[in-house]
Amino acid sequence: MKIRVGMGFDVHRFAIGRELWLGGIRIAHPIGLLGHSDADVLIHAICDALLGAANARDIGFHFPDSDKKYEGIDSKILLSKTMQIVRDKNFEVSNIDCTICAEHPKLQGYIPEITGKLAEIIGVSEDDISVKATTTEKLGFIGRNEGIATYAVALLYQTGKE
Numbered sequence: 001m002k003i004r005v006g007m008g009f010d011v012h013r014f015a016i017g018r019e020l021w022l023g024g025i026r027i028a029h030p031i032g033l034l035g036h037s038d039a040d041v042l043i044h045a046i047c048d049a050l051l052g053a054a055n056a057r058d059i060g061f062h063f064p065d066s067d068k069k070y071e072g073i074d075s076k077i078l079l080s081k082t083m084q085i086v087r088d089k090n091f092e093v094s095n096i097d098c099t100i101c102a103e104h105p106k107l108q109g110y111i112p113e114i115t116g117k118l119a120e121i122i123g124v125s126e127d128d129i130s131v132k133a134t135t136t137e138k139l140g141f142i143g144r145n146e147g148i149a150t151y152a153v154a155l156l157y158q159t160g161k162e
């Protein structure tokens, strides 16, 4: 059976007057991330990991930020559409592992809800989705609370073909 790995990385800057969305969940925080969409940096990194593993270009190729129809879009919709692209190429998800790099807010308490939401959209068990968080010890743009970065790795296996 063919298995394929993919990696994704995304960064969004904080902006006043925006909501903070991570993994499809609204996070209680006084500021949110700026983007053409809802700027869900976790979902965007996962989409790129999935697309990379399927060798199907990237999130900006499929959902360009120059297209009005994606303005303010809920990234859960982009993840569902990404899963359709992955399945159209006869791939299923084995597991996903992610690291959110954020000085604030503390994310530990949100992880089970985020994991459940991602598992539901991707169509796998919660055990197949790992979401971790780390600070950068106050170093760099993350440490200065200017934004959040996320890394994601996805493992896919091919179905219906040898």
Ligand SMILES: Nc1ccn([C@@H]2O[C@H](COP(=O)(O)O)[C@@H](O)[C@H]2O)c(=O)n1
Pocket: 101, 102, 103, 104, 105, 106, 107, 108, 109, 133, 134, 135, 136, 137
């Ligand atoms: N935004 C964050 C960052 C970190 N955590 C949790 O705290 C632990 C320690 O973080 P370090 O950066 O000091 O390694 C980390 O392992 C996470 O469990 C968090 O919840 N939210």
Ligand SMILES: C[C@@]1(CO)OP(=O)(O)OP(=O)(O)OC[C@H]1O
Pocket: 010, 011, 034, 035, 036, 037, 038, 039, 040, 044, 059, 060, 061, 063, 064, 065, 066, 070, 071, 072, 073
């Ligand atoms: C998601 C898209 C599309 O709304 O916009 P942004 O929210 O700006 O996010 P980014 O991570 O820059 O990637 C791809 C974009 O095309």
